[in-house]
Amino acid sequence: MTCRLSVNVNKIAVLRNSRGGQDPDVVAAAAACLDAGAHGITVHPRPDRRHIHAEDVRALARLTAQHGAEFNIEGNPFAPPRAGYPGLLPLCSELGPTQVTLVPDGDGQLTSDHGFDFGRDGERLLPLIAELKVAGCRVSLFVDAGNPLIERAADLGADRIELYTGPYAAAFAAGQAQRELPRLAETARRARDAGLAVNAGHDLSQLNLAAFLDAIPGVQEVSIGHALIGEALYAGLTATVGSYLRILAAHG
Template identity: 45%
Template sequence: MTTMLSVNLNAIAMLRNRRDLPWPSVTGLGRIALSAGAHGLTVHPRPDQRHVRFSDLPEIRALIDEEFPDAEFNIEGYPSDEFLSLVVDARAEQVTLVPDDPSQPTSDHGWDFGAQADFLKPIVARLKSEGARVSLFADADPAQIEAAAGTGCDRIELYTGPYGATHSDPKAAAEWVEKLGATADAAHRLGLGVNAGHDLTVQNLPPLVARIPELAEVSIGHGLTADALEYGMAEAVRRFRRACGQDV
């Protein structure tokens, strides 16, 4: 399986929002990313719209429909009524549900599936009835995966933040790769697809992909945007595609 790359546009939107100006263009840089071979675009529309704005969603949808019909729109967020309305209106191919408090600066943990499965089941069913693939944010904990599968979701997204934090500690990095790999193994045994995201880089992606050869997709924003400042968006996408094991 080839691991696909979805480019998270939130960091670009946050930079744009520092001024009351239309640049950097969220859709413009999304277009460059898709032209460079990204499989899709990811956004996380938070309630306070401090990153991607609600008004960005139809523009990104139109970009994909009109210029990149084979690409996917992945929208992630906490499943409030407002969020669910947004993703249904945007016709997201994939919806990634995260257990964020609105005040969190970024996603920093997965669902407690044992405690929250009954909450998630009807939401997953509703989104699937709308034609979306549903992925649930998950910690590196194989014991949680049976309950995750019980929600009816299609995939889990491994929260890789702790792995990203080991950037200067090779021993700890190897330990986290194994924890994430064991969780992916548990998911695959139960028929779930596996995505991953958070603090992934060109350097730490290859070991993860090697340990999880059936990793379906990674969504990357902060590290890719940082690379884009140095290399440009198109080359940053190509660098991350190579790190995913793609021929570029």
């Protein structure tokens, strides 16, 4: 099965929020990704509303349903509700996304930078995963390469793991990809042996994705946002400048 691409549109919301208002439009950006052939959309609403808001999540749920595309909501299941944030599980129970990716991130983290410790978090995760499964969601758990208790994810009721690929991306950029790839491959193998499917995400890009997929065959889905949106800025510049020049010529 060909690996599927889910585009994380958080960065579109960051840009919008920096000015207020609705531009750039997160839903329009997601629609453009889907029209271009992306298999799904990913969002990671945080309690501090630094990028994607609950209102965006609801609108994107409608969009992906209209397109027949997958919708993946990421978040910390332990973070309590607060003003403007109903909590991850209530939001997922309301919307029934295709997949929920549970991530142990805190408010103070700039971005997700580690996976679950199943020895510490397993018992707390168990009833939450069960609740999400009742809501009809596929459940994936964010994990580090080399997690010693990876099989525990299956025992907890998860369907998939998502390999945290941030360290791999950093190693690749330093010309040391082989420092991380064997650990990722072994973790993926153990997960599949336990009956889990394997996703991956964080700092994957056009530069490092092929080497990753060569070393870890059978990855079901990659969730890519930061690099993809950044690359799109460069790839779209020529067309955008051309449009401005045509407007200027027409009014010269």
